[in-house]
Amino acid sequence: MSSSATNWPYSIGQVQDLLQAHDIQCTQQRLEIAMLLFRQPQHLSADDILMQVNQAGHVSKATVYNTLGLFARKGLVREVIIDPNRVFYDSNLDAHHHFYNVDTGTLTDIDAGALEITHLPELPDNTSMDGVDVIVRVRNSH
């Protein structure tokens, strides 16, 4: 079930292969952004990435946003829309769900195998399944 037989962090070669496998032309900037995301399974906002990638080299804001949009469209990363203020990009390719700490804005993974959904009703007419997201909202126990 695991699509990624991975050892984090990914090596440069593995990231290059990953881009190619997802039909994404490999450029300097895309490689830098992907390397960052695939250092470990994590959830980063566009701004996180913009700042981190610019500690060493330089990638423009527009390129970061365009690249992340491209990665998401190509299925290389998953957009996580939970926080109204920003989109997170998730480098964990395996099926999983999320804890969302509403106090800190922190996302934590829930392995898909650790949770089971049953009795899902039939889909609306003329639609097909695209995915199921489960978000468990938690708050700090005061």
Add this chain to the structure above:
Amino acid sequence: MSSSATNWPYSIGQVQDLLQAHDIQCTQQRLEIAMLLFRQPQHLSADDILMQVNQAGHVSKATVYNTLGLFARKGLVREVIIDPNRVFYDSNLDAHHHFYNVDTGTLTDIDAGALEITHLPELPDNTSMDGVDVIVRVRNSH
């Protein structure tokens, strides 16, 4: 389990009681917005509400946003964050989940009883459960 033994749409009196029960001072504008939301179980964006409420009377944009934020904080409506472009406000007070049509941006309810989650792993340290959202993304079958 149903917190609302309701007959939609809510009457003015019922909405006034609802506001009072949620510790919200009843004003003209808040009543208008609440009446609109509780005409039926539905998902409206701030802009939907702004436009609909201004077909008859007039409520300013700031008041609509402030009021919806207040309603959500007080637990009168539920914020649904699924679409990166706008927040939906859900007047369905019963436990339920959502289908989200990624092509049309449409939300549809899934009765909570129609779906079961088991084997939820234990929460992160020092946190308490705030709620579970299940989002089933669907797309139009081409």
Add this chain to the structure above:
DNA sequence: GTCAGTGCAAACCCTTTGCAGAAAG
């Protein structure tokens, strides 16, 4: 009369876009 709510416009912030220059194949 006092405190909370409202309206307007401007400010904010994340994200997208237009276009000229640079890079990839």
Add this chain to the structure above:
DNA sequence: CTTTCTGCAAAGGGTTTGCACTGAC
């Protein structure tokens, strides 16, 4: 050489804020 990508700055769009006015109690 042609096509695609990148960078900059400006525009876009939903949401928030500052402040004076109005309304609720």
